[in-house]
Amino acid sequence: MTLTVLMNAGPWLSVPPPGYGGIENVVATLVPELRRLGVRVVLASVESSTLPVDEKIAVFPDGQFHALQRPYNQVCGVSQAHLSGVVRALHARDDIDLVHDHVEAVGLATLAAMGPDAPPALHTLHWDLAKHPELYGNLDGGDRVRVNGVSASQLARAPEALRAHSVGHVHLSTPLAVDADRHAPVPKGDHVVILGRINPGKGQDLGARLAHEAGFPLVLAGPVGPYHRPEDLAAAGDEARQNPDVRFFHDHVAPYVDGDRVRWVGTVAGRDRDDLVASARASLFPLRWEEPGGTAVVESLALGTPVVATARGCLPELIEHGRTGLLTGVEEELGDLVLAAGGLVLAAGGLEPDECRREAARRFTPARMAQRYLELYERVRQGAAQP
Ligand code: UDP
Known part of the structure; x- marks a missing residue:
């Protein structure tokens, strides 16, 4: 059975990024390898993303990086509009086996709030979490919502509540x-x-x-x-x-x-x-x-x-x-x-x-990173399948 993953790269930059873009570079490296391994990828990003995928979901025509310098509530507005698009798409279909989320801590809460109808989710942590515990708040998604870090030291510094939801860490690989x-x-x-x-x-x-x-x-x-x-x-x-x-x-x-x-x-x-x-x-x-x-x-x-x-x-x-x-x-x-x-x-x-x-x-090869993520997807899906 083909695994279909909704990959959320967020609304800030296109994928691959035009220059700077740590998270977007990781997604651009990971997705081709996953597809080589037979995974169907639906990319939630911006319309101008050129990464070859099986399907694309976009709310904004192009990257909203410039909006990050605006007042905080406007930043949240961009983020929320993107997430609403993702959630609308999830409500409208039942073929998504797993959401792999790279950006929105808020997105996890949204997913958790969708209840048992939401697909299981893996959120890759990209930040220094000791500084931003408030971003994650209550990850009340049971075993359906799990996190992984990008290094052991990052996870070791993460708030305890977050570590309890973790399924391991993956070193970032290098862009192709x-x-x-x-x-x-x-x-x-x-x-x-x-x-x-x-x-x-x-x-x-x-x-x-x-x-x-x-x-x-x-x-x-x-x-x-x-x-x-x-x-x-x-x-x-x-x-x-x-x-x-x-x-x-x-x-x-x-x-x-x-x-x-x-x-x-x-x-x-x-x-x-x-x-x-x-x-x-x-x-x-x-x-x-x-x-x-x-x-x-x-x-x-x-x-x-x-x-x-x-x-x-x-x-x-x-x-x-x-x-x-x-x-x-x-x-x-x-x-x-x-x-x-x-x-x-x-x-x-x-x-x-x-x-x-x-x-x-x-x-640090892309193939190794993709293989490791497939293992994590399996663990998240198995956890979600437990009664
Ligand atoms: N980068 C780039 N051009 C620049 C500066 C950075 O392409 O002028 C890329 C860099 O190659 C890397 C990413 O942006 O892929 C930065 O990611 P990193 O995880 O190192 O930093 P952070 O995400 O913390 O900003």
Whole structure:
């Protein structure tokens, strides 16, 4: 019997995402593998998503990422409209065996409220949950509604009530765009890269300061709030500062951005993103939050670039210190570790790009992630079938 899964990727970005998009990249990686394994996938996303699926449900024509900077009630409005579309679709049909939800904590409550008619649901946690216990509130769906995390450390930090509903964790895999086998190695340049949303938790301010102090060229890639290009941020007036990430950038990162030692290039996508990371001496993650899944960390390994990071969140699970990267609990050591890992000082040869690629090909393949999710789907469905 064919398994039909409703995959909820949410209303914020199309799938695959045009550039930045951690959750959407995971969905874009997972779905083709599931379909190869014979699963029918109904994707709940936005109309502009181009990922090949069996069927699509969409309320909005395109990604509503820009709405995330609006007041909270308007953000909730977008979220609720999307969810209502999903619930309407579920009420109208009976062929969905399981909902795999990636975005809406609220969606789980909605599903639970649908009663026994709702299909069983697996919700993949993508955030640092210790900070957002209120999002999950009462997960009163009995055994029909279960959660999984993206790393062991994330689940260990999750509120107790949530852990009680968990069915295990799955490491994020790498997007197909950086499939280790298909991306020929590119020559290394001199730069170090930080790939990710510009945000206090991702620590670009610390990275930029250390680049000046330790003397390595640093490229910052990623959006600042809803702004993807430096010229768009420059053109936005003072109103843009209502966004906390824009304020963080202006106050703590921009003072180090001199266009020479430290550059901010905005969001990078596709081949440009892969080349930027693959040609870097090291990927730096000066994290100040407990990184839950670290898609960009795994991508860096797949692209043959060693990782230097604060040992927070899932980093110790993903990186083997001394082989695929260097980790430290002391922020001020990061600058020296970047020089050593990247072979940027005479005394150090640097870590081996091939070791990183091998590790990614061994542990973080899309096929492995899909296989693991199929097992979790089975466990959720069995749990839901118990009287
Ligand atoms: N990303 C991108 N271009 C950028 C910055 C980020 O394509 O300029 C992608 C990156 O490759 C990764 C995702 O966005 O796939 C970020 O996911 P991650 O889990 O690392 O960060 P978070 O979801 O916490 O923002």
